[in-house]
Amino acid sequence: xxxxxxxxxxCRDTLKxxxxxxxxxxxxxxxSPPYNKKENNKGWLVNKVMYSGATDNLxxxxxxxxxxxxxxxxxxVIKEGGSFFYNxxxxxxxGKLFHPMDWxxxxxxxxxxxxxxxxxxxxxxxxxxxWQVEERIYWLYxxxxxxxxxxxxxxxHALLSSIWRFSPENNNPHPAPFxxxxxxxxxxxxLDDKKNGIVIDPYCGNGTTLVAAKILGQHYxxxxxxKDYVKYARERIKNYKQEISKANEEMSKHxxxxxxxxxxxxxxxxxxxxxxxxxxGVNQPSLF
Numbered sequence: 001x002x003x004x005x006x007x008x009x010x011c012r013d014t015l016k017x018x019x020x021x022x023x024x025x026x027x028x029x030x031x032s033p034p035y036n037k038k039e040n041n042k043g044w045l046v047n048k049v050m051y052s053g054a055t056d057n058l059x060x061x062x063x064x065x066x067x068x069x070x071x072x073x074x075x076x077v078i079k080e081g082g083s084f085f086y087n088x089x090x091x092x093x094x095g096k097l098f099h100p101m102d103w104x105x106x107x108x109x110x111x112x113x114x115x116x117x118x119x120x121x122x123x124x125x126x127x128x129x130x131w132q133v134e135e136r137i138y139w140l141y142x143x144x145x146x147x148x149x150x151x152x153x154x155x156x157h158a159l160l161s162s163i164w165r166f167s168p169e170n171n172n173p174h175p176a177p178f179x180x181x182x183x184x185x186x187x188x189x190x191l192d193d194k195k196n197g198i199v200i201d202p203y204c205g206n207g208t209t210l211v212a213a214k215i216l217g218q219h220y221x222x223x224x225x226x227k228d229y230v231k232y233a234r235e236r237i238k239n240y241k242q243e244i245s246k247a248n249e250e251m252s253k254h255x256x257x258x259x260x261x262x263x264x265x266x267x268x269x270x271x272x273x274x275x276x277x278x279x280x281g282v283n284q285p286s287l288f
Contacts, residue, residue: 011230014202018073027197030183037065064103072106081144089135109140118165129273139229156254157189183212207233214240
């Protein structure tokens with residue numbers, strides 16, 4: 001039954017769909033859910049963001065409870081040793097701060113890392129606070145046995161650090177699209193040379209995560225409640241080759257001349273991370 005969802009974009013409720021998937025079935029996931037920013041309460045610069053087919057205006061307690069349920073279902077369906085990357089942001093409502101950690105700590109996941117996404121632009125340029133240009137990406141890990149640390153990343157991936165600097169995607173019908181770079185970096189870094197894994201995005205929107213999976217030779221499962229976004233995502237996947245050049249640009253950043261072990265063996269500098277010396281980008285073969 002689960003195979004009917006593989007390499008498909010389904011127009012359904014996220015939580016109900018996840019409950020139909022078997023345990024320990026998926027390798028990795030990436031998503032950015034609606035942020036519950038109250039639709040009409042966005043501030044001076046961005047005064048209205050509407051998601052097609054869904055509301056972004058729930059009582060905060062209800063919203064957080066739904067997110068916990070969705071994340072726990074994802075924990076169940078993702079394999080032991082698997083990961084889920086969850087993009088969200090810090091929000092304020094009438095001066096009260098809501099942090100993603102408020103509900104992430106209530107889930108079954110081990111929070112492996114908090115990555116800062118420097119979006120380079122601010123959604124609101126009023127002066128109530130310093131302009132917020134960052135969002136957060138949480139690397140959630142499902143332990144295998146008693147191993148809470150998991151598998152070590154290769155140096156060529158880890159060197160990209162915990163601060164990611166790239167802009168959101170432009171010219172996109174979705175109100176809050178992350179760029180292809182984000183899911184591509186995640187999937188390539190964690191699955192590395194593995195092919196035919198299964199990648200899930202439970203709020204797939206315009207299909208960015210699914211296109212990244214397709215380019216990297218992985219299977220995918222996309223879920224979204226909006227008929228418009230699902231239609232757009234399906235078309236985008238059909239034309240995925242048009243985005244390979246953007247993927248190659250990201251892939252070219254995943255390279256080192258010498259690993260930590262090699263430098264240590266040769267008695268070379270192994271101290272502070274210094275990009276531009278040992279970690280220096282060179283030409284990387286294209287995917288195609």
